[in-house]
Amino acid sequence: MAGRMDAPPTKVVRLVQLGQWDAAMRVESIWQCVSCQTCSARCPKLVDCAGVMDALRQLAFERGAASPAGRAVMVFQRAFLENIRRYGRLNEIDLIARFKGEVFLKSRSLAFLFRDAGLAGQLHKRRKLHLTGEKVRDRAVVERIFERAGAGGAA
Amino acid sequence: MNFGYYPGCALHGSSDDYEQSIRACLGALGIKLEEIDDWICCGATAAHSLNHKLAIALPARNLALAQRQGCAEMLAPCPMCSGQLLRAGQALASDAALRSEISSIVEAEVNDGPRVLNIIQVFERVGLKALSDAVTKPLKDLKPACYYGCLLVRPPAVVGFDDAEQPQSMEAVVAALGAKPVDWNYKTECCGAGMTMASPETVLELSGKILANAAAHGANCLVAACPMCHVNLDMKQAAIQEYSGARYDLPVYYLTDVVGMALGLSASELGADRHFVLAREA
Structure with missing residues (x-):
């Protein structure tokens, strides 16, 4: 994965060690990172580099320092958590609609909005398209867990 | 059990x-x-x-x-x-x-x-000898590239399963079914994971390399144990082929599909007829 990055995990960790947080939050690699855990597994100094990437994404997003590519990743992950808060389990259609809707409002890209739309029919043919997602019975406890974890409205 | x-x-x-x-x-x-x-x-x-x-x-x-x-x-x-x-x-x-x-x-x-x-550990619990004894249709013609992806083996301190760089547990299971797993280089490389929606090019590029390496080593299918890997390698395979210009047409099975087939179950009983890339009729 590091081959695709503007700064490999070693460089990101070095910036953090030097206290250069702003520079670390500006590298595009934190958004290219796919959490494959390879850097954490291979670090000879046992640094959890993938965990450092998580922390930097969180900081960059909170401070509004995320790049456009980074914002798309965060919008997706926030929509994912919001979905879980509401249903307790992932509702795929609802997630896709929210993610696409939110990115479309910012980008106004019809190409983005309808990208992969053709997959719906193909999924349906394979009985993989479930229009109504599952919900857990005790949704109230899920809501309370989110509140107590500090992810109530922010999720 | x-x-x-x-x-x-x-x-x-x-x-x-x-x-x-x-x-x-x-x-x-x-x-x-x-x-x-x-x-x-x-x-x-x-x-x-x-x-x-x-x-x-x-x-x-x-x-x-x-x-x-x-x-x-x-x-x-x-x-x-x-x-x-x-x-x-x-x-x-x-x-x-x-x-x-x-x-x-x-x-x-x-x-x-x-x-x-994980699912491999369940088969290990059954025992590879017992599994092999239960086979009614040996998978003689299957040359799978066993694909672990990231999270079955990483990070090793968390999962404590197999070897993070050169795992062999899935090969052992498919070999017990009579299949001949290929040696290849991309078994623990990432497919692009949850970036399917947020960064589709990442998936096209990473999953494309996995399919190319499996094909180059003579595999006639992939075996995976992760739903996300399966989506990226199977559902996205047509898009990957369009993106890279290469053609693979490699069926991607779940590990339980190949075990089930060796036990005599049909593709439709296993749901393997619902995949995007289907095996060509022999």
């Missing part, structure tokens, strides 16, 4: 062909699965990226529900789920203060949660 069962969202969503395959295959082996009642999402990448506490609390609630159900061992076939469950279990076991905080957050006491197993 009985196991608790945590399906996770993917297996109750568009990857329910994996659940169909698991139930058919394990059923044929006489294994009973007891689904965790009212389980909730593990939080996946979104929780560990955005809220560390939630990334522990969501899996912890499931461990507590499993414990309440008296479950000692629990199959979590999705490596994302099993990784999050294992990570939370370890964090709670090593920190009493965290355990009491999380117990009150999730409104359930988490003491000694169940042992979390």
Whole structure:
């Protein structure tokens, strides 16, 4: 994965060690990172580099320092958590609609909005398209867990 | 043999062909699965990226529900789920203060949660000799590239399973079925994972390299054990071929598909007829 990055995990960790947080939050690699855990597994100094990437994404997003590519990743992950808060389990259609809707409002890209739309029919043919997602019975406890974890409205 | 069962969202969503395959295959082996009642999402990448506490609390609630159900061992076939469950279990076991905080957050006491197993470990529990004895249709013509992806073997300190760089456990299972797994280089490379929506090019590029390497080493199919990997390699294969200009047409099976086929189950019983890339008729 590091081959695709503007700064490999070693460089990101070095910036953090030097206290250069702003520079670390500006590298595009934190958004290219796919959490494959390879850097954490291979670090000879046992640094959890993938965990450092998580922390930097969180900081960059909170401070509004995320790049456009980074914002798309965060919008997706926030929509994912919001979905879980509401249903307790992932509702795929609802997630896709929210993610696409939110990115479309910012980008106004019809190409983005309808990208992969053709997959719906193909999924349906394979009985993989479930229009109504599952919900857990005790949704109230899920809501309370989110509140107590500090992810109530922010999720 | 009985196991608790945590399906996770993917297996109750568009990857329910994996659940169909698991139930058919394990059923044929006489294994009973007891689904965790009212389980909730593990939080996946979104929780560990955005809220560390939630990334522990969501899996912890499931461990507590499993414990309440008296479950000692629990199959979590999705490596994302099993990784999050294992990570939370370890964090709670090593920190009493965290355990009491999380117990009150999730409104359930988490003491000694169940042992979390991936699907390969279930076959190891059956025993490769017993599995081989149960084969009625040896898979002589199958030359699979066994694909582990990331989270079955990484990070090793969390999953403690097989070898993080050169795993062999899946090869051992398919060899017990009479198949001839190929040696190849990309078995633990990432497919692009949850970037399918947010960064599609990442998936096209990374999954493309995996298919190219499998084909270059003479594989006639891939075997995977992760619903996300399956989506990227199977559903996205047409888009990958368009993006890279190369043609693979490699069927991607779940591990339970190939075990099930060797036990005499049909593709439609296993749900393997619901994949995007289908095997050519022999």
